[in-house]
Amino acid sequence: MTSPRVLVVDDEADLRELLEITLVRMGLDVDSAETLREARAFLAQNDYALILTDMRLPDGLGLELVQEVGASNKSTPIAVVTAYGSADNAVVALKAGAFDYVSKPVVLDDLRVMVQSALRLSAPSAQAGSPAAAGSASRLIGESAVMQALRGQIERLARSMAPIAITGESGSGKELVAREIHARSSRAGKPFIAVNCGAIPEALMEAEFFGYRKGAFTGAADERDGFFHAANGGTLMLDEVADLPLAMQVKLLRAIQERRVRKIGATAEEPVDVRIISATHQNLAHCVETGKFRQDLFYRLNVIELSVPPLRERLDDLGVLVNGMLARLAGPGQQAALGPQVLETLRTYSFPGNVRELENVLERALAFANDGVIEVGDLSLKGARVAERPAPEAAAAAPAAPAAPAAPAQVAAAPAELPSSLPDYLEQVEREIILRALAQTQFNRTQAAMLLGISFRQLRYQMQKLDIQEPEG
Numbered sequence: 001m002t003s004p005r006v007l008v009v010d011d012e013a014d015l016r017e018l019l020e021i022t023l024v025r026m027g028l029d030v031d032s033a034e035t036l037r038e039a040r041a042f043l044a045q046n047d048y049a050l051i052l053t054d055m056r057l058p059d060g061l062g063l064e065l066v067q068e069v070g071a072s073n074k075s076t077p078i079a080v081v082t083a084y085g086s087a088d089n090a091v092v093a094l095k096a097g098a099f100d101y102v103s104k105p106v107v108l109d110d111l112r113v114m115v116q117s118a119l120r121l122s123a124p125s126a127q128a129g130s131p132a133a134a135g136s137a138s139r140l141i142g143e144s145a146v147m148q149a150l151r152g153q154i155e156r157l158a159r160s161m162a163p164i165a166i167t168g169e170s171g172s173g174k175e176l177v178a179r180e181i182h183a184r185s186s187r188a189g190k191p192f193i194a195v196n197c198g199a200i201p202e203a204l205m206e207a208e209f210f211g212y213r214k215g216a217f218t219g220a221a222d223e224r225d226g227f228f229h230a231a232n233g234g235t236l237m238l239d240e241v242a243d244l245p246l247a248m249q250v251k252l253l254r255a256i257q258e259r260r261v262r263k264i265g266a267t268a269e270e271p272v273d274v275r276i277i278s279a280t281h282q283n284l285a286h287c288v289e290t291g292k293f294r295q296d297l298f299y300r301l302n303v304i305e306l307s308v309p310p311l312r313e314r315l316d317d318l319g320v321l322v323n324g325m326l327a328r329l330a331g332p333g334q335q336a337a338l339g340p341q342v343l344e345t346l347r348t349y350s351f352p353g354n355v356r357e358l359e360n361v362l363e364r365a366l367a368f369a370n371d372g373v374i375e376v377g378d379l380s381l382k383g384a385r386v387a388e389r390p391a392p393e394a395a396a397a398a399p400a401a402p403a404a405p406a407a408p409a410q411v412a413a414a415p416a417e418l419p420s421s422l423p424d425y426l427e428q429v430e431r432e433i434i435l436r437a438l439a440q441t442q443f444n445r446t447q448a449a450m451l452l453g454i455s456f457r458q459l460r461y462q463m464q465k466l467d468i469q470e471p472e473g
């Protein structure tokens with residue numbers, strides 16, 4: 001079996017030699033070129049598992065090669081060597097389609113990690129074993145034109161290390177898209193860690209992201225890894241990234257730029273190999289304008305933007321989405337289907353909560369449905385005018401009666417004032433109880449969470465969900 005072949009393009013003899021030696025020691029065959037012209041000649045003759053090019057070459061920029069390789073249909077991973085401190089070059093190269101970059105002076109460990117990652121991409125055996133190549137069922141449902149375009153982008157982006165910023169309304173599928181990118185990448189065998197940046201108390205953030213050494217602070221009884229270590233070799237998704245406090249943004253930028261993290265209480269930094277995907281339903285550029293988000297971190301995270309369209313802009317997918325969800329929601333051996341006009345009714349709804357709301361609507365409707373067949377009356381769509389269902393007593397009183405005909409006008413309204421929407425009612429109750437607990441504890445969320453027997457994070461999450469804000473001042 002022949003060794004994978006790598007093309008090194010660099011006019012600096014010392015660096016070229018260092019790269020060559022390192023790659024040969026990794027068991028690779030290496031060709032070297034000093035100019036773009038030589039590189040093109042090699043590329044015309046051979047297929048490479050990886051191309052590694054310097055940015056500045058005597059007859060042009062390495063970037064040109066990145067673009068040419070990207071435009072060819074070979075999809076060879078190409079990485080650039082960038083000058084020290086030249087974050088701009090790295091970002092520009094990644095935007096142009098580079099697989100990854102290493103900065104000068106080249107740290108050999110970083111180089112090896114990058115090369116191995118590239119080789120996993122080109123190795124046919126590795127691909128055959130990966131869930132992606134096995135044609136693994138994608139959880140991302142949808143055949144509309146926008147979804148097909150999104151799938152194409154996912155496939156392409158899965159082959160690079162470029163940071164991706166996913167935007168889209170709440171519940172539109174941002175996390176699912178991030179998971180899909182990870183699952184289709186050479187990192188699929190390593191962890192995917194999703195972190196809700198808004199749900200971590202500020203005081204714990206550094207420890208959560210970077211970990212800590214034993215004894216680093218009171219309560220640090222054992223050494224602990226942070227998210228970066230946990231995601232090593234894989235993907236770290238920073239969800240609701242706009243919620244990061246400014247102080248943490250600085251530390252995160254450093255970690256992303258240096259690809260190194262220092263645990264609290266540690267003296268040395270440790271290398272981490274993590275692909276960053278960020279997501280937010282806010283307008284991050286606007287957060288930069290208002291000073292809530294650092295421009296430099298924005299620039300680093302936003303190398304590639306991916307936008308997930310809201311469900312109301314891809315209603316063509318409603319049918320397949322519903323089928324996929326019902327198949328999952330129906331218990332084993334049970335059926336779950338839509339009755340007449342249900343799909344049409346769903347089509348008229350705007351789904352402010354997007355796919356997550358659709359899931360919730362179906363789950364709830366299925367709980368009300370007879371024999372697993374959801375009727376229009378089983379749907380409860382916020383603010384939508386949906387035909388009323390017969391009063392529950394009518395159904396309960398005649399359980400044997402098959403599908404009662406349309407509600408007769410004389411069915412009396414329930415005397416005990418049933419809520420018109422159970423979820424809305426429960427939200428209201430939940431809000432009142434949380435507010436009472438917060439009032440009792442002068443808005444000390446830790447204590448309030450304890451009073452309610454839930455974790456701090458759960459409370460914070462519920463507060464966000466119900467839009468409960470701490471009073472000013």
Ligand SMILES: Nc1ncnc2c1ncn2[C@@H]1O[C@H](COP(=O)(O)OP(=O)(O)OP(=O)(O)O)[C@@H](O)[C@H]1O
Pocket residue numbers: 139140141142168169170171172173174175176177239281321324355356359
């Ligand atoms: N295209 C899709 N096919 C199947 N399920 C989907 C699709 N899009 C979203 N979902 C489902 O909808 C739910 C919400 O998706 P997800 O958590 O990815 O959204 P999000 O945009 O990250 O939400 P948030 O902004 O609240 O973090 C999940 O249960 C997910 O599995």
